[in-house]
C-alpha cells in the first residue's frame with residue numbers, strides 16, 4: 180500500500196467496522212471510491228492483493244450474524260399457591 184491517505188482512511192474505517200458503526204460492505208465501497216479518484220492507489224500494483232487480504236480480515240467477524248436477543252414470549256406467572264397441606268401439629 181503506497182497511499183498514505185488510504186492507510187489513514189483504512190485505519191479509521193477499520194475501527195468503525197470493529198465497533199459496528201460501519202458495515203464491511205460499506206467499507207469496501209468507500210475503499211473503491213477512494214481508489215477511483217486517487218492517482219497513487221491507481222498506480223499501486225500491490226493494492227488489489229492487499230485489498231483481498233483486507234476483505235478477508237473484515238469479513239470474518241461479520242459472517243456470523245449478530246445474535247438475536249432471545250425474546251421470552253412466555254410470561255412467567257408467579258402463582259402464590261396457598262399451601263393446602265394441613266399443618267401437622269405435633
Ligand SMILES: [Zn+2]
Pocket residue numbers: 182183184185213214217218219220221
Ligand atoms: Zn489513495
